[in-house]
Amino acid sequence: MVEVRQSTIIDAPIEEVWAILRDFNGHDRWHPAIASSEIDGGEPADAVGAVRHFRLADGGELREQLLALSDKDHRLSYCLLEAPLPLMGYIASIRLKPVTDGDATFWEWRSEFHPPAHRRDELVKLVSEGIYQAGFAAIRNLLRRRDVLTPAEARPVPAIAPSKSSAVAPRPSPAPSSESGEPTRAILVERYGGPEVLQLQEIALPPPAPDQVRIRHTVIGVNFIDVYCRTGFFDLLQPPGVPGMEAAGVIEAIGPAVSGLSVGDRVAYACPPVGAYAERRNMAPDLLVRLSDDISDEIAAASLLKGVAASFLLHDVHAVRPGEVVLVHAAAGGIGQLLVQWARHLGATVIATVSSNDKARIVENLGAHHVIVYSREDFAEAVMRLTNGAGADVVYDAVGADTFGGSLAALARRGHLVSFGQASGPIGNWDVGRFASKSITVSRPNYGHYTDTPEKLAPHVGRFFTAFRERAVRIAAPVPYELAKAADAHRDLEARKTSGALVLLP
Amino acid sequence: MTKVYVSSVIPAPAADVWKVVRDFNGLPGWAPFVAESRIEQNAHADRIGCIRSFTLRDGGRIREKLLALSDYDLSCSYVILESPMQVENYVATLSLTPITDGNLTLAEWQAEFDCAPEREAALTRQIGSGVFQAALTALKQRFGR
Numbered sequence: 001m002v003e004v005r006q007s008t009i010i011d012a013p014i015e016e017v018w019a020i021l022r023d024f025n026g027h028d029r030w031h032p033a034i035a036s037s038e039i040d041g042g043e044p045a046d047a048v049g050a051v052r053h054f055r056l057a058d059g060g061e062l063r064e065q066l067l068a069l070s071d072k073d074h075r076l077s078y079c080l081l082e083a084p085l086p087l088m089g090y091i092a093s094i095r096l097k098p099v100t101d102g103d104a105t106f107w108e109w110r111s112e113f114h115p116p117a118h119r120r121d122e123l124v125k126l127v128s129e130g131i132y133q134a135g136f137a138a139i140r141n142l143l144r145r146r147d148v149l150t151p152a153e154a155r156p157v158p159a160i161a162p163s164k165s166s167a168v169a170p171r172p173s174p175a176p177s178s179e180s181g182e183p184t185r186a187i188l189v190e191r192y193g194g195p196e197v198l199q200l201q202e203i204a205l206p207p208p209a210p211d212q213v214r215i216r217h218t219v220i221g222v223n224f225i226d227v228y229c230r231t232g233f234f235d236l237l238q239p240p241g242v243p244g245m246e247a248a249g250v251i252e253a254i255g256p257a258v259s260g261l262s263v264g265d266r267v268a269y270a271c272p273p274v275g276a277y278a279e280r281r282n283m284a285p286d287l288l289v290r291l292s293d294d295i296s297d298e299i300a301a302a303s304l305l306k307g308v309a310a311s312f313l314l315h316d317v318h319a320v321r322p323g324e325v326v327l328v329h330a331a332a333g334g335i336g337q338l339l340v341q342w343a344r345h346l347g348a349t350v351i352a353t354v355s356s357n358d359k360a361r362i363v364e365n366l367g368a369h370h371v372i373v374y375s376r377e378d379f380a381e382a383v384m385r386l387t388n389g390a391g392a393d394v395v396y397d398a399v400g401a402d403t404f405g406g407s408l409a410a411l412a413r414r415g416h417l418v419s420f421g422q423a424s425g426p427i428g429n430w431d432v433g434r435f436a437s438k439s440i441t442v443s444r445p446n447y448g449h450y451t452d453t454p455e456k457l458a459p460h461v462g463r464f465f466t467a468f469r470e471r472a473v474r475i476a477a478p479v480p481y482e483l484a485k486a487a488d489a490h491r492d493l494e495a496r497k498t499s500g501a502l503v504l505l506p
Numbered sequence: 507m508t509k510v511y512v513s514s515v516i517p518a519p520a521a522d523v524w525k526v527v528r529d530f531n532g533l534p535g536w537a538p539f540v541a542e543s544r545i546e547q548n549a550h551a552d553r554i555g556c557i558r559s560f561t562l563r564d565g566g567r568i569r570e571k572l573l574a575l576s577d578y579d580l581s582c583s584y585v586i587l588e589s590p591m592q593v594e595n596y597v598a599t600l601s602l603t604p605i606t607d608g609n610l611t612l613a614e615w616q617a618e619f620d621c622a623p624e625r626e627a628a629l630t631r632q633i634g635s636g637v638f639q640a641a642l643t644a645l646k647q648r649f650g651r
Contacts, residue, residue, distance in 0.1 A: 008607035101514035
């Protein structure tokens with residue numbers, strides 16, 4: 001059996017707090033985890049034996065029975081009858097005591113239950129933080145809001161009136177949160193446009209919803225998809241909105257309906273919705289990746305999205321086999337560097353294209369078998385020459401307009417063109433009928449379709465981190481920019497000035 | 507039967523506060539109105555039934571007998587045997603409860619007694635504000651942050 005006991009001080013008279021808590025059917029009006037509640041059979045809510053049937057914000061349904069209610073002791077006890085979680089034999093009680101010195105209220109919420117051994121810690125945490133502490137915070141906020149409306153004189157006067165100056169003892173770190181939320185710095189896109197629309201502003205971050213966590217970012221990844229969001233090419237961002245889909249950081253707060261994560265956990269993510277270009281954000285935890293100690297925040301933010309993309313590009317979209325000829329465009333870019341190294345590790349012959357001699361040296365160092373500087377020579381001809389006229393089995397092309405035609409020409413018979421981006425512009429219209437001349441396959445993969453559930457995402461994350469640990473892929477230290485300089489990062493990325501990954505530091 | 511109840515939040519963990527208040531002979535160390543104290547017959551201060559005899563700063567003398575002491579519940583109860591306050595059947599309990607949110611302590615001090623009706627209001631004020639709250643305020647300041 002475990003006992004959970006949480007207590008706090010609410011800065012309001014006991015009768016005011018009790019008036020809210022004694023209503024056994026009223027918890028859906030204050031507790032953030034509870035969506036709706038009703039008493040079975042229409043019994044009054046203060047009849048001992050009444051059963052409340054309620055639904056959580058995440059859809060779970062529970063039934064609890066009132067065992068005792070005392071207006072004398074400001075105490076109520078209840079037990080769980082049905083729940084979607086194994087909180088066996090859960091009996092809980094709420095007890096209030098007056099703090100006469102300052103006219104505040106002591107509130108203790110405690111319970112006993114028998115959890116299955118392997119879920120003990122998780123359930124204790126859920127109850128103590130997700131239910132009790134979240135409830136404390138909710139009541140505190142509710143009363144604070146009322147306070148604004150109620151003149152202080154209207155409050156009842158305590159029986160023994162101590163000097164008001166002593167009030168309640170100062171508490172460490174009283175979270176100063178207003179109704180509109182905590183201020184946090186973020187890059188806000190108020191209209192689609194060039195890099196100049198990336199403006200640093202202070203926005204109000206509300207507390208996390210019941211099914212969300214709050215993350216304090218430590219390093220934020222910059223990806224070309226962020227440019228597409230900024231310009232409106234992708235509708236993932238609706239102005240005014242915060243761009244960014246990749247970051248690493250620390251869990252700072254947890255909604256009451258979230259389980260399996262703890263405050264202080266190191267996590268990273270690479271997924272919509274947008275909102276990563278900020279000091280802090282709230283988001284659903286489904287696609288969060290927990291970071292082990294050997295993966296730094298910097299590496300995670302610089303490589304998770306690119307690593308996951310490289311994983312599905314090389315394994316799912318096209319399963320690269322040993323001996324295949326793989327052509328990688330923009331090979332010195334963030335994802336290009338990963339594709340080069342990983343394809344080589346898989347046993348392929350790797351031909352890389354880059355725009356300059358400097359980038360050629362980078363890609364050679366990564367292990368590319370052949371490097372083509374496409375500004376100096378026609379890469380399709382070069383591929384044919386290097387492969388004795390056979391062509392590439394697969395081409396990874398995120399350059400788009402400038403390379404699409406050449407990529408088709410560089411393909412082997414039954415070759416596969418994987419078009420996963422268009423940094424130089426849209427690919428235009430092509431006559432699919434003519435692809436039959438070489439039995440060409442063209443894929444147009446969308447990141448989200450390969451990563452939008454934990455089941456789809458997890459194998460790629462695991463595969464990528466394994467490749468990183470085995471040094472099959474090396475991640476260069478990313479180029480850091482201050483969050484406020486996000487526009488510079490976009491300018492440099494679009495001007496092809498960069499190699500490797502870019503990150504923002506909040 | 508008259509009741510007095512006073513409570514305060516002490517800015518320290520309950521175990522730390524309990525170390526101070528559990529000593530039935532320790533009032534001079536923290537209660538501002540107590541000048542000196544001893545345990546009669548040289549008994550240990552945590553022996554149930556022992557009697558503390560103490561002198562107030564205003565010169566008054568009080569004898570109180572320890573009825574209950576719990577290191578588990580962090581509470582201490584005692585009955586007044588002799589005092590200048592003209593009260594009967596006076597039983598008081600001082601108890602601590604941990605406040606997990608911030609690792610603080612709720613200190614509660616309550617008493618029940620009988621007295622002449624015309625003295626009830628004055629005694630309630632004297633005991634509640636003058637004794638219990640004054641002592642808890644001193645305790646708060648002792649642990650003040």
